[in-house]
Amino acid sequence: MKTYDVIISGAGPVGLFLACELALAACSVLILEQAAEPQTPFKLLPFGVRGLSAPSIEALDRRGLLDALDIHKRMKNLFAAGSPRQAGHFAGLGFRHDEIDETQWKYRLPGSPPTHLISEMAELETVLTARALALGVEIRRGVAVTGVAQDADGVRVNGTIPGRWLVGCDGARSVVRKAAGFGFAGTEPEFTGYTIKADIADGAKLRPGRTVTSAGMYFQTQADHILIQDFDGGAFHGAKQPVTLEHAQAVLRRISGTDVQIAALHLATTWTDRAYQATSYREGRILLAGDAAHIHSPLGGQGLNLGLGDAMNLGWKLAATVHGTAPDNLLDSYAAERIPVGAKVLDWSRAQVAIMRPRPESRALYEIFRDLLKTKDGATYFAGRVWGIPAGDRPVAGLSVPNFEFADGTRVNHLMRGGRALLLDFDGDAALRTLAGSYGIKYVGGRPTETLGLTALLVRPDGVVAWAAHAVVDHTELKSELARWFVPHSAHNND
Structure with a gap:
């Protein structure tokens, strides 16, 4: 049986984007997805719409995926x-x-690219699925991960599927996280949230938009789509009861302070503001990303962006580890960089709940x-x-690289389509070209239309600036930073 470089559990946006990053770096990837069909009814509802933040938009643009989103084309002038x-x-x-x-x-x-955009979950998954398949990723749907084992050389999923590494992108109830024994700590919920599609007999009794009341909050985006927050300590969601028409109506009446009537209930699900994070993102050859690593309320829609950021950060580091071209501790930098980001998002979610x-x-x-x-x-x-x-x-080091434009109209984001690191040289330093070649890094010489006072930058494959010079280049400092992220590989083609 084939041994895959990486097995990914979960074919949501995070798992798919990570698979694309790994396959772009010539890794063999298998995705196992429990659901037999790629779309669920809730992904097609207005509440299946999410906001993409600047880092996510830039990541998609750097891989040539942004313009594949039709909703981006329709809405790019709206904001x-x-x-x-x-x-x-x-x-x-x-x-x-x-x-x-x-x-x-x-x-x-x-x-x-825009600072933010609206994205439909269904469309985003469709675009990422097409890209993953085009890059040679194998996707098996209707296959749940039921067991995980690992040793020093690799992993085995469900007892029969071998891989060198496993990444759990399988959501808040992650089987991978539980099976591998990851710690998971945080705060318990204060409310049960409801997402409902229903026929409202007397909808005029409800106010459109978001309404905060003395009992909670309801949010009506369309006549038959309603979101509710009931501050019950998450009790109803925790009881795992089905949402009946009678229950939905009782909650809506209590929260809205009206005697509104639900004529028919078509779809309903519940969620909470439980905020938990894995205490580590790696256990041996098993890693976590997305909701498997961190959960919080969907207020503000930051969960998708946090997960896509995980995938972009992890992809090139895991690929280098697979190929044996990673410096010591490169893979450990994934958790070191992403755990603090996740913690900030969880606190952002808690802060919103505190004033609601x-x-x-x-x-x-x-x-x-x-x-x-x-x-x-x-x-x-x-x-x-x-x-x-x-x-x-x-300082720009540690941040997303600005999208510099060069004299021929080429932009940095376009130069990153192949997933390679860049060494940008605005002053034509011959020594920088030689250094880039010795590490197999793409050298880009030329002065952009706006330099922001910079003379050279080292850009990681995920678009993060690893090093920057504001005046005279310190070659010793640059060499140290190159050795931190890459290994010499002069056989690379430095085009």
């Missing part, structure tokens, strides 16, 4: 900078484009945050946090 439309929210409190000061985002260059509670002190905080979001600095701060855009004068 133009300076428009009066709502751009996002914190705990249901909206901020608008015309209230955001984008000049505070030092590394956002003109012509860069139906209590007087939370209502007071809610009003203060409402005023704050109406200020330019407040709106800019919250937009930057939600969209993953750093503000201020932080």
Whole structure:
């Protein structure tokens, strides 16, 4: 039986994107997916729509996938900078484009991809599936992971499927996480959330949009689509009971304070704000990414972006490890970099819940945050946090590479389509070309239209700046940083 370089459990967006990254780097990949069909009814509902943040958009653009999303083509002009439309929210409190000061985002260059977009889960999975298959990824649907074993040389899934590495991208109830014994710690829920598609007999009794009441919150996006938050400590969701028409109606009436009637219930699911994170992202040859590694409420839609960031960070590091071209501890840097990011998102989710509670002190905080979001600095701060855009004068090292444009119209994002690291040289330093060649890194010489005061940058395959020079290049410093992320490999073609 074939031994795969990497087996991935879960064919959601995170598992598919990780598979694409690994296959792009010439790894053999098998995805096992429990569901027999790729789409579920809930992915086709308006609540199956998610917001893509700047790092996710940049990642998709760097792999040539952004324009494959039809929803991107339809909506890319909807969120133009300076428009009066709502751009996002914190705990249901909206901020608008015309209230955001984008000049505070030092590394956002003109012509860069949008800061945020709306994405349909079903379409995103379709695009990623097509790319994965085109790259040679094998996808087996209707195959659940039921058992996991590992030794020093590899893993075995379900007793018969061998691989060198296994990544659990199998969601909040991850079988891989539980079977491999990962620690999972966090805070318990405060509410049960309901996502409902129903016929409402007297829908005029409900207010459109998001309505916060003394009992909770309901959010009506369309006449027959409703989201509810009931602060019951997550009791109903935890009881794992089916949502009946009678129960949905009783909860909706209590939260809305109306006697609204549900004529027919078509679909209903529950969720909570339980916020947990794996205490490590790696146990031997088994790793976690996406909701398998961290769960939180879907408020603000940051879960998808967090998972895609995991996949982009892990892909090139695991591929280098598979091929034996990784420096010591490269794979350990995945958890070192991503666990703090996940912890911040969980705290962001908890903070939103804290001001949405139906209590007087939370209502007071809610009003203060409402005023704050109406200020330019407040709106800019919250937009930057939600969209993953750093503000201020932080050094560029450790951040996403700006999308520099060169004289021939080529942009950095286009140069990253092949998944290779880049050494950008704006001043034509011959020594940099030689260094890039010795590590098999793509050398790019030439001065962009805007340098942001930089003279050279080392860019990892995931688009993160590993090193940057603002004036004279310190070659010793650059060599040290090259050795941290790569191994000499002069046989690479340095085109």
